[in-house]
Amino acid sequence: MLREHRHEQLLRLLREEGVLPVGQIAERLDISEATARRDLNDLGRAGRLTRVYGGAVARQPAERPFEEEAVDDLADKEAVARRAAATVEDGEVVLLDIGTTTLQLARQLHGREITVATSNLAVYEELRDDPDVSLVLLGGQVRRNYRSLVGHLTEASLRSLYADRLFLGTSGVLPDGRVLDTTDVEVPVKKAMLGSARQVVLLATARKFPGKGTARICGPQDIDVLITGQASDPGTLAVFREAGVEVAVEVAGP
Template sequence: MLKMKRIQQIKEYILKNQSVSLDDLVETFDVSKNTIRRDVQKLVNEGHIQKVYGGVAANHAKLEAFQDRQIRNQAQKRLIAREAASWVKDGDVIFIDSGTTTLELIHFIHNKQVTVVTNNVDFIVQAMPYKQLQVISTGGQLERKTKSFSNYSIAEELNLYNFDKVFMASTGVSISNGVTNSSPVETTMKELVVKKGRDVFLLVDHTKFDKYAMVTYCGLDEIDYLITDDPLNTQYVNFIEQNNIKLFVATDKE
C-alpha cells in the first residue's frame, strides 16, 4: 500500500472510531509499530489527531468565539461567499446560517431583491442600510460565542418557509460524520433548514475537512452544492461524484 494512501486510511479509521490503540492500528494495517508511529506523528503534526495515553484520538472541533474565527482565512471565506452569492437571484427566498463564511455573503447580495431568513446576528446588523433586502430573524436566545440566535421551538415557524436556497456553515466536515456543529441548541434548526431548502449550499474552507464537532446536523450526501477554497482529495471527489453533489473551488479570478 502506498504511504499516502495508508496515512489517509489511518486518519479515516481514527476519525470513525474516535480513539484507538497503536496495537490496533498495527494489526489493522499490517505494518510495524515504528511505521505506525511515523504515520501517526504526521497526522498529529497536521492537526487531525492527538496522542492520548495508550494510543491516539481524533481532534474534536471546539466552539470558538466568533471574532476569533472571523479573522482566520478571511480572504478565502470571502471568495467562497462570492461564488455562493452568484447563485442568488432576485426574488429568491434564502436562509443564511450563522458562521463567519456565510456572513461574507452580505458583501455580494446587498444589491439584490431577496428575502433572507437568518439566525446570524451580524448579518442582520450589516443588512440595515440595504432596504432591498427583506430580512427575517429566526429569533430566540442570543448565543454570544457564535453571534447567533438559537431556538429549540423553531420547528413550526420554519415549516412555513419554502427556501429556494439555503447557505449552511459547519464546524467540521467528514465523510464518516457528515456536516457537524459545535452548538447542540442550533442543531434542530439546521436540520430543518436543510430539509426545507430546494438547493442546499455548504460553504466551508479547507480547514474544516476531516474534522468533526459534537453534533451532526446532516449527512454530506444531503448537500447539493459544496463550495470551498482548495481542491479536495480523491476520496472526497469520488464521494461527491457518487452523490451528484456539485463542487466549486472558489479562486481569485480578478
C-alpha cells in the same frame, strides 16, 4: 509520567468516557488513587473539570468568540462567498445559516432584490440598513458569544418558511461526507433549515476537511451543491460527487 502529560491524558479519558469514579481513573492511568484525587483537585481548581460525587467530568473547551472565528481563513471564506453569491437570482428567498462564511456571503448580497432569512445576528446586522434586501430574522434564544438564535422558537419559525436556497455552514466534513458541527444546540436549527429549502448549498473552506465537530448535521445525500476551496481533500470531494452533489471549487484571490 510528567504531571502535565498525565493531566492531558486524564482530561482526554473523561471526554471519551464521561463521568468516571476515582478508582477507575487511577486504574486506567496506572496511578494511585491518591495521585488521581490530587490531579482531579488541581484540574478542578483550574476550571478544566467538574468534581462530582466519587469522581469527575471534563468541562467542554470554551467556544471561540465569533469575532475570532470570523478572521480565520478570511480570503478562502470570501472566495467561497463570492461563488455562492453568484448563484443567487433576483427575487429569490435565501436562508443563511449561523456562522462566519455566511456572514461573508451576506456582504456579497448588498443591493440585491432578494429576501434573506437568517438566525445569524451578524448577517442581520450586516444587511439591516440595505433598502433592497428584504430581511427576515428568525426568532429564538440569543447565543451572544456566537451571535446566533437557537431553540424551539427558531425551529418553529423554520417550519413556517420556504426558501429557494439554504446556504449551510459547518465546522467539519469527514472523509465519508458526514457534515458536522461543534455545538449541539445549533444542530436542531440546522436540521430544521434543511427541511425549509428547495436547494441546499454547503459552504466549506478547505480547513473544514476534516475540521472538527462531534454532532452530525447531515450526510452528502442531503446536499445539492458544495462550494469549497482548491485545497480541499480530493477524496472527500469525490464522495460528494458520487452522491450526486455538484461540487464547485473556488480559488482564493491574492
